[in-house]
Amino acid sequence: MRITKQKTPFTLLTISWLYLGFFIVLPLLALIVKGVESGPENLLESFHDPHLLFALRLTLIISLIVTGINILTGTLVAWVLVRYDFPGKNIIDALIDVPFAIPTVVTGLMILTVYGPHGVVGDFFGGIGGRGIEVIFGKPGILLALLVVTLPFVVRSVQPVLIVQNPSLEEAAETLGASRLQTFFRVILPPVIPSMLTGGALSFTRSLGEFGSVVVVAGNIPMKTQVASVYIYAQIESGNMTGAIALSLVLLGFAVAILGFFKLFENFVKKTMSRSKYSEGSEVILEKKC
Amino acid sequence: MLSKNKKLGVRGVVLIIIATGWICFILFFPLLVLVWEAFKHGIHAFLLPLLNPEAKHAIKLTIIITLSAVGINTLFGLPLAFLIGRYRTRMRALIDSLLNLPLAVSPVVAGLMFLLLFGREGIFRGILDKGGIEIVFRLPGMILATVFVSLPFVVREVVPVLEEVGWKQEESAWTLGAGWLRTFFRVTVPQIRWGLIYGMTLTTARAMGEFGAVMVVSGNIIGKTQTATLHINQALADFDYQSAYSCSFLIGFVSFFIILIVQKIYTRKKS
Numbered sequence: 001m002r003i004t005k006q007k008t009p010f011t012l013l014t015i016s017w018l019y020l021g022f023f024i025v026l027p028l029l030a031l032i033v034k035g036v037e038s039g040p041e042n043l044l045e046s047f048h049d050p051h052l053l054f055a056l057r058l059t060l061i062i063s064l065i066v067t068g069i070n071i072l073t074g075t076l077v078a079w080v081l082v083r084y085d086f087p088g089k090n091i092i093d094a095l096i097d098v099p100f101a102i103p104t105v106v107t108g109l110m111i112l113t114v115y116g117p118h119g120v121v122g123d124f125f126g127g128i129g130g131r132g133i134e135v136i137f138g139k140p141g142i143l144l145a146l147l148v149v150t151l152p153f154v155v156r157s158v159q160p161v162l163i164v165q166n167p168s169l170e171e172a173a174e175t176l177g178a179s180r181l182q183t184f185f186r187v188i189l190p191p192v193i194p195s196m197l198t199g200g201a202l203s204f205t206r207s208l209g210e211f212g213s214v215v216v217v218a219g220n221i222p223m224k225t226q227v228a229s230v231y232i233y234a235q236i237e238s239g240n241m242t243g244a245i246a247l248s249l250v251l252l253g254f255a256v257a258i259l260g261f262f263k264l265f266e267n268f269v270k271k272t273m274s275r276s277k278y279s280e281g282s283e284v285i286l287e288k289k290c
Numbered sequence: 291m292l293s294k295n296k297k298l299g300v301r302g303v304v305l306i307i308i309a310t311g312w313i314c315f316i317l318f319f320p321l322l323v324l325v326w327e328a329f330k331h332g333i334h335a336f337l338l339p340l341l342n343p344e345a346k347h348a349i350k351l352t353i354i355i356t357l358s359a360v361g362i363n364t365l366f367g368l369p370l371a372f373l374i375g376r377y378r379t380r381m382r383a384l385i386d387s388l389l390n391l392p393l394a395v396s397p398v399v400a401g402l403m404f405l406l407l408f409g410r411e412g413i414f415r416g417i418l419d420k421g422g423i424e425i426v427f428r429l430p431g432m433i434l435a436t437v438f439v440s441l442p443f444v445v446r447e448v449v450p451v452l453e454e455v456g457w458k459q460e461e462s463a464w465t466l467g468a469g470w471l472r473t474f475f476r477v478t479v480p481q482i483r484w485g486l487i488y489g490m491t492l493t494t495a496r497a498m499g500e501f502g503a504v505m506v507v508s509g510n511i512i513g514k515t516q517t518a519t520l521h522i523n524q525a526l527a528d529f530d531y532q533s534a535y536s537c538s539f540l541i542g543f544v545s546f547f548i549i550l551i552v553q554k555i556y557t558r559k560k561s
């Protein structure tokens with residue numbers, strides 16, 4: 001009798017798969033087919049290009065740094081937003097979403113304006129020792145741009161976990177004689193770690209592929225500021241499709257691997273969390289005692 | 291009942307200062323400076339660069355592409371959301387990963403994919419030549435690339451709502467003799483309305499702001515295939531900063547405010 005048990009309507013299935021097929025599967029296949037067509041030895045040959053290797057290494061290193069900083073600052077910001085009340089809190093909370101809402105080129109322009117050679121802060125740094133710290137058209141600029149673009153990921157994945165975390169657990173720990181450090185590492189941190197890592201993984205994948213803000217802030221200087229996506233763009237412009245495809249496949253491989261890993265990781269966490277003895281049961285007991 | 295918010299303490303004050311300081315440093319301060327730069331020579335100077343023919347053309351192109359992408363992703367995203375949210379498919383895991391792809395892949399790689407499909411050495415070159423159809427370096431290619439990068443949002447926002455409300459109301463409507471079209475517009479759409487609107491808003495913001503994919507597919511031809519974001523990039527390359535700031539303010543703040551407003555209404559409706 002239940003309609004849910006009916007067979008899926010054929011038209012719905014057809015429309016859905018035509019949609020996914022045309023807009024996602026087909027483009028994906030095009031990249032793979034063209035890669036195979038240009039020959040594995042030619043693809044491998046592309047990896048002898050020092051510019052490609054430099055771009056890939058720079059991208060990986062900066063993305064790792066960005067992810068690390070994001071996990072620390074993002075968790076801190078989420079903690080402050082959940083646990084404290086202070087003037088301007090709503091503004092800060094709304095600002096977190098700005099990098100997702102505005103175009104990345106605009107983010108790049110923002111950084112360029114403030115920290116660039118003619119910017120407010122750029123002038124200040126430029127004055128130090130007459131030499132100046134090169135933010136724009138340098139690696140610090142790329143780092144700043146990526147930090148802004150990926151800011152929401154960790155904050156927004158940690159925040160909901162902290163909201164449901166019961167502060168009475170910490171009080172209980174402190175009453176039972178735990179030091180602040182012990183409380184932090186044994187009570188507060190463990191339930192938050194999975195969401196910190198998920199947010200971190202999202203920032204990492206985003207940093208690997210980011211283009212707009214980086215190209216505005218750091219330009220396209222091979223062996224200096226050319227990151228992976230900018231390298232791919234430069235190869236397309238100069239007609240070296242094989243080089244572009246080679247690095248694209250590597251980036252795609254990274255993205256798929258990270259997403260796949262986190263799918264497994266999430267399932268694992270869900271299973272262990274539901275089995276763990278202290279997550280929910282103890283909260284209920286504490287609630288009763290209060 | 292608990293100590294939350296009651297006693298701040300030195301530790302609390304220090305943490306708040308570090309966190310707000312960080313947000314100000316990387317976000318709030320740069321945003322303020324951007325607004326200041328856009329308006330520092332007055333409203334007239336702000337508006338002037340938006341009225342030149344290239345800028346007008348770029349903004350028009352962005353509007354056309356955004357409307358097309360939102361239209362396509364809503365029209366086809368709804369059936370897909372229905373398939374995932376209302377029927378049990380064994381393909382769920384595969385569909386989920388495919389939906390994640392546009393968010394995970396670099397926009398430049400997305401553009402390259404469409405170039406490899408429809409471009410000069412593309413897979414479909416033969417067929418396109420026979421039909422005399424041009425896709426790459428033209429509007430259709432730019433729309434296709436934008437549809438790709440903004441594809442997941444409608445589906446992702448609508449699926450949870452569909453799963454939550456279930457079939458009950460539709461079943462009643464059918465029992466009472468309503469046809470499926472009427473049921474869809476009078477029962478289903480009102481139920482998923484805000485999820486759908488929020489998804490469409492996110493699609494709009496993503497489509498308006500797309501840069502890399504469109505740059506690769508469009509060939510970046512001034513006054514012809516330049517969208518608003520490509521126009522900003524061009525203005526920067528020409529050292530025409532006022533143009534860049536005016537245009538950035540326009541599209542940046544339009545997309546930010548529609549998201550902010552819809553988000554506010556949406557969270558209020560949910561609770």
